Structure formats: C-alpha cells, structure tokens
Amino acid sequence: MEAVVVDVGSKLLKAGLAIPDQSPPLVIPTQMKKVIEDGLTVNASALQDITIEPVVRGFIRDWDAMEDLLHHVLYSGLGWEMGNEGNILFTDPLLTPKGLREQLVHLLFETFNVSGFYAAEQGVLSLYAVGRISGCTVDIGHGKIDIAPVIEGAVHHISSRRFEVGGIDLTKLLAQELGKSNPEVNLKVSDVERLKEKFSCCAEDELDYEKLLHNSRKEQHTLPDGQVITIGREKYMIGEALFQPSILGLEANGIVEQLVHSISTVSSENHRQLLENTVLCGGTSCMTGFEDRFQKECSLSSSAIRPSLVKPPEYMPEDMAKYSAWIGGAILAKVVFPQNQHVTKADYDETGPSIVHKKCF
Secondary structure, eight states, X not given: OOOEEEEEOSSEEEEEESOTTSOOSEEEESOEEEEEEOSSOOSGGGEEEEEEOSEETXXXXXXXXXXXXXXXXXXXXXXXXXXXXXXXXXXXXXXXXXXXXXXXXXXXXXXXXXXXXXXXXXXXXXXXXXXXXXEEEEEEOSSOEEEEEEETTEEOGGGOEEESOOHHHHHHHHHHHHHXXXXXXXXXXXXXXXXXXXXXXXXXXXXXXXXXXXXXXXXXXXXXTSOEEEESTHHHHHHHHHHOGGGGTOOOOOHHHHHHHHHHTSOGGGHHHHHTTEEEESGGGGSBTHHHHHHHHHHTOSSSSOOOBOOOOTTSOTTXXXXXXXXXXXXXXXXXXXXXXXXXXXXXXXXOTTHHHHHOO
C-alpha cells in the first residue's frame, strides 16, 4: 500500500497517497466548525457554531481538534481501515519546535497505530518538487512567510527567516480597505477571502502601483447575500503589501530584500546556487502578477548575484506552487519507506517520540 502524505497548513490540509506529478487528491479547510449545545434544551436557537483552528501560523495548537481532523482525513477521506493503517509522511513547517514534532509522532503511533512515520521540512520538499536539492524557497502561506535556504537537501537554519505575516493578514487589510470604500456593506471574512482570491493582483512596480492607487478601474461584485460591493485600488494593495510591508504597518524590507538578506548570511560560495534556484510556493504566491513583480524586484536588487526563479517542470500540475511541499513529500515517500529510512513502530516502542530527531532530519 502506498504511503500517505499529509501537508497541514493554517488554511488548508492537503493529503493523499504518495503519487508524484499530481495535485493532492484531498484538499480541505483546516478550520473546523464545532456545534455545541447551549444549556440542556436542544433546539435550533440553542445550537452555536464555534470555529476551531487546529493550526495557527503554521504550527499545530489544538491537538484534540487535529486528532478529529486526521481521523476524518485518514479513515473517511483516504479509506484507511482500523487495524490496517499504513505509513505516513508529514511536512514540517520551518523551525518546528522539537516538542511539536514529538507530540505528532506520539499521536500517530499511539492513537492512529501507523506502521511507519517520516517528516521532512517543507522548504526541502518544495525544492524536490522542481527537481532541485539546493536552492531557496519563499513560502507565502496563510499564516506566515518562510524563507528557507537549502543546501544539499538540508535547511540552513541559521539563515532561515520566518515572518508571522501571511494571507490572513492580507485578508484583514482588504477587509479594512473595503470597509472604508464601502461603508454600507456588511462584509464577512469568507466574503473577503473570496474577493481576495478573485481580484487581488500585483502592480508591475512601485511606480505603477502609485499610478493605480489614483487611477484604477472600479469593478462591482455581488456577494452571496445579494449585497453589491465596489473594488478598485484595494486589489493592488494586497500584492504591494508584500513588497512594501509599511502598508501593513510593519517596519520591514520587502520580500525580495528579505530573501537577499537571508542568503547574505550563508557562506559566499553558496550564494549563486541558492539565489539562482529560488522557488516561490504557498497559495498567496499564485496571485495574479506576483511572479512577474517578484522577478522585476530581483532585477533591481542590491545583491551582486540577482535572485532568479525556477520554473516547475512541464509535467507538474499547473497549480504546483500551492501544493509543492505535498508533491515533494510524495517524491520523498517513494524513497524513504522502501529503503527503511523511516521511523518504524519498533523504533518508536524502543526509544519513544524523541526518535523522530534521529531519523527525520
């Protein structure tokens, strides 16, 4: 039986059997709705929907909710049978604390009775997905931005950078700006998320952005509840905030300069290999015009060696940037489990959860 690969993000969970060259067959929201009873009487008005977030800024924070989510994914979604569980590979966000890794291993062996486990860092896996073992990943997720230099299949942790800013913060920015220009419209977070995915885009450069702020075409959009909203310059602010974080109220350099600064702390002999093999990943990086703007900012970079982007192989899915860590995990699973490089049940029983640090680098 093929190993299962699971990539849990703050917004979406991606899972499926380890079949490379394809998108994950199961992609579901990580957030969960829990219905609780208010008092003893059960009626429509007494039931409340509570939103639970098992993963916050990339890390698992609610283990009970994660157990429920994984139970649904593995048994209902992927067809595992109780008592006949298989091997599983998890993707690790950058700088995952040791305690969280151990807790995950404990959950999978003790509760789900998996036969084998492996974990690898998302930055390494995203490079595997484009056929590289060295390079730098810029992962713009829902809850964080991770910049990970990878040399010969290992993350250079001292030079890695994590920013607790991501798609959720861009959604809040859009909600704030649309609220100013459409004060009569009552916006839900889900409405703003959809508007962001449909309309957000990047200006060609900073000068173009300044022009669009004052002279952008306005479009009307009807929300699911019938309200009509007008969106214009707001859609360009979303992309620009990644290059000018001051729009989000942050004192920081833009994403390309952050990349260059990260690489500058690595040994100079590796600079070219890292910068010329830059991979964009994460759902936010799929924004219209983002890749072109990123490449243009690279050409203006202060670095002696200019960053350049790796194009995914033609046989990979079109939406690969969203799923590159999962795809890389599917590639790696084809190696580690057949070659017995994973954590087995016997390893776990003998050593306990700490075995993960010895077998999964």
